Amino acid sequence: MKKILFFIFFIGVVLPFLWFIFNIYEGKQPEISLKLPSLYLTDSYELNLEVSDKGTGLRQVLITITQGTKEKNLVNKKFPFKGYLGILKGVSGSGVMEDNVKIPLESWKYGMGDGEAVIKIVVSDFSWRGWNKGNIAEIEKKVVIDTRPPEVEVLSKTHNISRGGTGLVIYRIKEENVKSGIQVGDHFYPGYSGMFNQKNIMAVFFALSHEQGPGTEIFVKAEDLAGNIAKRGFYHYIKEKKFRSDVLNISDSFLQSKMPEFDLGVQDIVFEPSDKGLLDKFIYINRNVRKLNIEKILKPVAETDSTLMWKDRFLRLPGSATRAKFADHRIYKHNGKEIDRQTHMGIDLASVAHAEVPASNAGRVIGVDNIGIFGKSVLIDHGFGLCSSYAHLSSIFVKKGDMVKKGDIIAKTGATGLAGGDHLHFAISVHDVFVNPVEWWDQSWIDNNIYSKIDDVRQEFGN
CATH class of the missing domain: 2.70.70.10 (Glucose Permease (Domain IIA))
Incomplete structure (x- = not known):
């Protein structure tokens, strides 16, 4: 009889208690899934974070950004404790098994300047591990705060171009890894290095289509890896030209x-x-x-x-x-x-x-x-x-x-x-725009509109 009572006590009390303790002390860390739009933080940047804990539930999500001695909390989200009885149903602690966090990272609000920074995410659960501090998962991501557009200096001087004609602009970019070129109306002409020894001196042959004439907006456009855009106008004269029927x-x-x-x-x-x-x-x-x-x-x-x-x-x-x-x-x-x-x-x-x-x-x-x-x-x-x-x-x-x-x-x-x-x-x-070949058959036009610009830049900055 005593053996039967002990067996019933063991099955009905001891095993559930041990099972309860085992689950309360579960040792699996929460999971973190972080999607950064890019390495570079701009004034408009959204952090997408997914966190989950299939054991005792999420306790806290803490996100900070640090630059030098400056540290700012971006998120400090705490989940209320709802008890452990729910563990019998597979749900305990906060009862929140997963969560999504989306926050804008506007660096200027945190008093941080351009340069490297670190984003740190710390997520804990309601496990009794670590003297009831829970299992803790953390990750760090190095980022770069960049809010300044690249500097552009137009080096070529006079730019005369006819409807349906070609132009050349030479400019200097004072930053690496910048996509740049000439915007002509709604059309973009990419710039290339290679015409000069200095890699940051770019040259662009651009065109006015036969449909573009006086009044067409023309400017240098440069965009860095952070998405900062600089626009720089330059003197130009557009000559009207009529085409026959x-x-x-x-x-x-x-x-x-x-x-x-x-x-x-x-x-x-x-x-x-x-x-x-x-x-x-x-x-x-x-x-x-x-x-x-x-x-x-x-x-x-x-x-x-x-x-x-x-x-x-x-x-x-x-x-x-x-x-x-x-x-x-x-x-x-x-x-x-x-x-x-x-x-x-x-x-x-x-x-x-x-x-x-x-x-x-x-x-x-x-x-x-x-x-x-x-x-x-x-x-x-x-x-x-x-x-x-x-x-x-x-x-x-x-x-x-x-x-x-x-x-x-x-x-x-x-x-x-x-x-x-x-x-x-x-x-x-x-x-990808057709231009008037007559210009390219004319040595005087090439001398005045192409070679003179190249020579002027080479005299000032070398080959």
């Missing part, structure tokens, strides 16, 4: 000879094999395919080298006549009726059939492809985002990656793509 009559014979060359896949089913279908197909190609082809031509410029590979004026096709100008506003007509409008973003040059095409200047071939309406094409990078492209070619003698010198024969003219006759479509782009 041109009418292109699309004949049925042109449609019949050219449209079969374009394979649109399943889209071809939409266009019936009739004059109306061929016309609809031309309009679709002239609008939709043109847009995709232009994007393809401009995209490779992102591979540009930060080396000035070219020298002096660019070459045009020898012995050629100009058949279409840059930014011509083209009106397409069929049987006297207007069917479409597009802008011609290059210069058409005509010589003899299958004329040899020289590289307009030294550079690296970054594209060789058959590009829709442009037909067989070659793209050459000349450095710092400046690129030349050659379209409607009949044959090509270079491959991607080749280095070419000014005057090297790279191809022959042709009538591939949406060309009505043998000619060269020549274009110049800056980063």
